[in-house]
Amino acid sequence: MHRSPGGPPVSHPVAPVAPVTPNPSEADVRASRRRLLVGSSVGQFVEWYDFLVFATLATLLASKFFPSENPAAALLGVFAVYGAGFLARPLGGIFFGRYGDRIGRRNVMAATILLMGASTFLIGLLPTYEDVGILAPVLLMTLRLVQGFSAGGEASSMGPLVIESSPVNTRGFWIAIVFAASFLPSAVSGFFVLGLTEAFGAEAFNAGIWRVPFFVGGVLALVGLFIRLRLEESEDFQEVSAAGGMSKTPLKDTTTGHGRAVVFVCLIISVLAVSAYTVHSYMFSFLASTVGMEQVPAMLSTSFSVLAVVVGLPLCGKLADRWGRRPMMYTGAVFLAVTALPAYLLCTTGTFWGAFAGQLLVSVGISIFGGGGYVTLYELFPTSVRSTGIGLSYNVGYAIFGGTMPFISQLLVNSTESALSPAFYLILVCVVSLFVIKALPETKGQTLNRSAFDHVQV
Template sequence: MTTDTRTDREVVARRASTAAAVGTAIEYYDFAIYGALAVVLAKLFFPATQGFVALLSTLGVIAGAYVIRPLGGLIFGRLGDRKGRRTVLLATVALMGVATTLTGLLPTYASIGVAAPILLTVLRLLQGLSAGGEVGGAVSLSTESSPSKRRGLFGSATSIGVAIGLAGAAAVVGTVSALTTAEQMAGWGWRIPFLIAAPLLVAAVIYRLKVEDSPLFLQMVEESAPPKAPLTEVVRDHKGSLLRVVGLAYSTLTTGALASVYLVVHLSGVLKYSLSSSLWLTVLIILVPIGLIPWAGALSDRFGRKRVAATGMIGFVVLSVPCFWLMQQGSLLLAIIAALVLNVPFAIQQGVIYTMYAELFPTRVRYSGVSLGFNIGGIVGTGTASLVATSLVAATGITLAPAFYAVFAAVVGLLMLRTIAESAGQRLANGTRPQEDDATPVPATAER
């Protein structure tokens, strides 16, 4: 390979990874707003209930959005494996932006009664449908556009987008909360974060229109017809890979949610810190470790995906209980320190996990395989993490219960890693041969 060819490949990889990060950031900003405003929305859309019950009703809508995500993964995954990554990623970000903007325009229960929570749920489900197709496409685009020896680094772009989106949602909600009174926040302030989705949507579409499709996908189309039924191929030929993605997604999404989004609920709803302080703490704990994500991705190119991922999971096993204990000592400073420490293993595992998903499937079904496995894992991972954690606290009265749940999820991830062969530095599979029976990546001839 000549220097010019390597340079061209690097340019393509940077452009694709940036597109993945930008689009995913906007998707997760839109998706995370609801969670950041859960305490406020509970009073506006579920006023007939009180306290934990209203909060659980609001969190139940969050869980519902995750339940529908596999359907979005099936729809957009099939289209992405047949029509290309770029076109479908434009559709997912457009659907998310429209649904989020409309949520900001919704009348509340006080105006239209029971229709308000119904409409809120419908729009939240549309968000879930869109999110179901985003990660699989972003992962496929970034990894398929990257050189083998730097795939971990460029593949970490999706994780960076997720982190920026989550932090952005908390920052916007925190700013609005700080600049408004409680009455103003309940009256109109809560709408602002949702309505910001409109200009973000335009920016995302414009940027993604400038990015070419995955080189590996284009090559596959030249050499053979796209799969007629990619889901059938995934279930028939790659069951092991699918189950591995489900298990890893459950583990990393659960621990990640408990270390980030759930903390807003835990700190404000359970430990009674102010909502504004809790939101800004969330911004801090997500943004400060963000530099670790590409670093972890680059380390995985050198030392292997499994070793880096295991380091992050072991970190959750060791640190979850001490960190949650520190958070409940009544000191915001201690809460900040504990949350920052807990997000170090979060950042490490995020830096490598999405690349691992992509490496488990060949190009012809990669979008479908990653989307389906990731979203099924998300149903019992992020989708129910806040609900389970809050329910555990309510049922037991033990405020450390979420920490024990994080330890359990991390152990599941460690057990799953034992079934996966190392894939760092190997070419992405482009063919149709099953690769999961012995967990050995298929040597491919597709990557140039």
């Protein structure tokens, strides 16, 4: 304020001061990332518990939802229903991926876990074939398709959220931890089913207690939903979205501009799907139905071998951050191809230790290949279309190779009358993958906002 000559005091307007938004401290960023990692892992566990408990109970579901006159045909029937869930995954991946690229990854993750929990809970309420006849497998198929639709959306949202918020030098380790959490439900559901059987007796379990794991899955989904709603959106998505860089037509841009990435992801998935679902879904039924093992040792050997993946996958993810993605995938594919036949030979001994040793060989191969493979899937796409790109390619790959794996393996056993025949299917996809890996770019340390094929030399 000052006084003008001969006049009253004059006030100069004071410019408003813009509020200062404090930058988050390094400790705050680390805490936020830890919450993201823990929350994503817990959510993955819940989502895949709901999806995989179906496989754990495949033998029992065959007797409940299909005619009992032909057990082999009934088992093929339930594996066909199991595979149908994978056919819905590409549709879910495209649907939810589009929204993941437009409204954010976190919001989609909340929707998918709620849908998965509801469909899993309803499976526990279904009437059996004895009650309603052919309507029973139809209803089971319908809810399995809903599960698959949800699982497709999970793949399109979870991975992008994690990889876009992790430090560049630990992306392989972080994504491996989250995928390890997706293997854990196979072991937990196995132990849970075994515990219920021991507590109530096989007769009571077969009569109605078998429904409890599905009810528990529905309740767990509510816990997962609460955790996911507290997560923050991915850092890369926020930056690219704020700059107007997210695709307005992600499906069109994916198919026209990133076709190579779509094809490569589908081919990488072939090894991950066939090997993972050997342990995840098929092996327990194989040991119980084909080899003739008692259910308890078959369940224990399968569950312990899955735990080996839970431990081994993050360790191999660390190695992929140090040595690169391609060396890990090469090593894993060769290991699986060489050990597939010995693994099945060990499993056909009919002993707990033979079955565990055979499945452990597959688990080691999964860990090595997955340490480099899982992170590569997401690094091949840029942030602008990552949800849609992975939602399409990841789920098409799993529909082709993962959903059909138990059915094809059982069909091979039935048609060749050789318990070793599924090993040759695994060997075939591993050998083909060696040519795929050779053509891949090395994605370690790349910038996520650009396609791997734009700036990395093969």
